[in-house]
Amino acid sequence: MSANPQSSSKGRRPSWRYRLRRPALWLNRWTVERWFDCWFGVETGQLVPLGGLTIPRGDRSLGNHYEPTRVLGLWWLFRALRPLCPPGGAFVDLGCGKGRVLLLASGAGFNVLRGVEFARELCEVARRNCAIYKARRGLACEFQVLEGDVAQFAICAEDQVFFLFNPFGAPVLQQVLDNLSASVRAQPRRVLLVYANPVHQELVQAQSWLHKVLDQSAMGHHFVVYSNEI
Template sequence: MPIFRRFIRPTYLYLCYLASRVEDSRLGITTTDESVARALGRTTSDFRLINRATGYLSMRRILRRLKAGSEDVLLDYGCGAGRVICVAARHGVRRAIGVDIDPAFCAIAERNVASLKGVAVRPEVIEADAGQLAVPDETTIVFMYNPFGSNTLRQALTNIQESVARRPRRVRLAYGNPVHADLVGSFSGFREIDRLWMSWRPGEAWLRTQTFIIYAVDPP
């Protein structure tokens, strides 16, 4: 599809960049793929092969669908530059926690948390291996956009299970670009309750990048 690759996709990405710049400015943060890639000394194209910020409209749509409110605590696995936790804090969740194993990402996220406008309680950034980090027992929402491989994911899901067992409650898991959806579905207590498509993309792999599966995680 040469027309899509040469004209439609570049135009779409540029418009997304402009929209994200406007939202970044409004919140007082810097999270566009272009800006973060530059800060890390990487090209935008190389950066996007592995990392990609969730769009502002997509994030707000997910928070509305989850009915996130002032009693919720959101945990973001693979928080990158911290856009998700900043948006969640502005949305009004009680606590927003970002986890990333990369110290360079954590440093950028910390700067964004410090400069974030319009919040009473600032998000938190934890530099850690998600597979080795105990899930805070007040967590009610877990967000992740395909942040790691199956081994780390398996341990992270186990950590969620253990937290729910320690303190019985329902946790909602929003899983974007669900490469390992079969693995998540195989875990006891994880039940798909919703599925969202942020936009249409040609091809199964591309469409998956725009898909979020919402799971309810209930105590045993």
């Protein structure tokens, strides 16, 4: 039986298998999200609005609330990044929230997993999650969660892969891109910029030194990856 209603004969209703596909996919995602937190004893799933959080630095009105990238999306992404990633180096999640991306990036061969987050309470949860996950998996890599505004984050020479899950508005993204460009000019190296659900993609596309190397929708996310191709 075909799962595609287009291929069924005219006037027929979609098959029950087709009608069950969407809820089954949703259930699958929901189960994996829950399983990840339960299995590793971490808490990354719950969405958190920024109102009520302690944000000493940065413009709260330009930030988006905490919402994690889906586990299945991250599994897909890190497999796809494998052939593109420079070896070793540091992975940086700009607006890391509770640190889920750092946890999953630890399986991709980075020496350092660095998260920058301006909400104090989220930093505390991220640090706890990283410590639990590291002990649970017996990992040798280093996790760092830095409290602060990404626009002020001092990018260093070992930072090679940068991740954004639509964390903030255009002015902050523009500042981050300027900082990244200055860092690459000062310390020439190959970098990758992963932009998930790229709402302000036009700002990245305007950077003549960056080229799109991957553009794919997977597991409920749209991932676009840019590189300077050094």
